[in-house]
Amino acid sequence: MRWWDLDAVTALEHDLFPEDSWSRGMFWSELADTGHPAASRRYVVAETADGRRIVGYAGLAAVAGTGDVQTIAAARDHWGSGLGARLLTELLRTATAAECHEVLLEVRVDNPRAQRLYLRFGFEPIGVRKGYYQPGNVDALVMRLADPASTVPAGDPTGPDDVPGTEIHG
Template sequence: MTWQLRRARAADVDAIMALETRIFVNDAWSAEAMAQDVANPNCYYLVAFPPDEPDRIEAYAGLQAPRGAHEGDVQTIAVTEQARGHGLGRTLMLSLIAEARKRGVREVFLEVRADNPSAQALYLRLGFEELGLRRGYYQPDNVDAIVMRLHVPDPEMQMTPAEAAAEATE
């Protein structure tokens, strides 16, 4: 499966909310809150879709990270059932982390449901560490949230072949 990513826009909120309410049945965001975040310049929301069907949103993810702030927060991430297991969640998270880095963020935080081991495993593989627990965070299910943090790595600098040759002769 292949997808394209693009920045979410106001016209995507209905499609995002269709996924939001299907995936997060009991603790879905309101359409108003989602629309505010998508439009907020301090937030960065992405949607993923099949290349030939730009209106069929299969996943979305959002980051709150004001430019120049040292901390950011993954607001939400969701992938449809049929698109799971193909690396789309990882791609979205890496895109959010890259945007956080561009905005000057040094640490990214998130909360993940304690009953979602596959998401927890993804975040651990991406370098997040567990910081603590928020008891009963997800309501009305009364599910705990695991708080996680990533120290945003510095961008990797790669030398051009000419730079590598020049360094080798020094």
């Protein structure tokens, strides 16, 4: 993800998470800690092969051996396509390269689709953060993946239903 992606990313963010979307400033702050030798963040975008549309994005913080999924999202017309799995795989590869021994994330308790993805990758529920998502006072399920290096799929994690012509870029 680069600064010139932010208009498209924030538009997608507001569509997918209208009540608790990240601001442009929040993304800017995260991007400020990428692209240098001591960077603790990595953000990627998924775009159509022609580069005309961003259809997903994801970010990871990696500090002191722990990775934390900051955000992950796929455009509605790409739900069920395997794009979420491809984005998560990229984050787990990043965590492995950063020598993280675990990866954590929070997911809304009312988002079973995302929870199924994380369970498929080996994440396990470890707790609940009451009222984490605002407004709405929605709880977050905290999930943990021990040893991300052992769970990164070797081949294509998406399977045959992947949307052709979608590329992920750092």
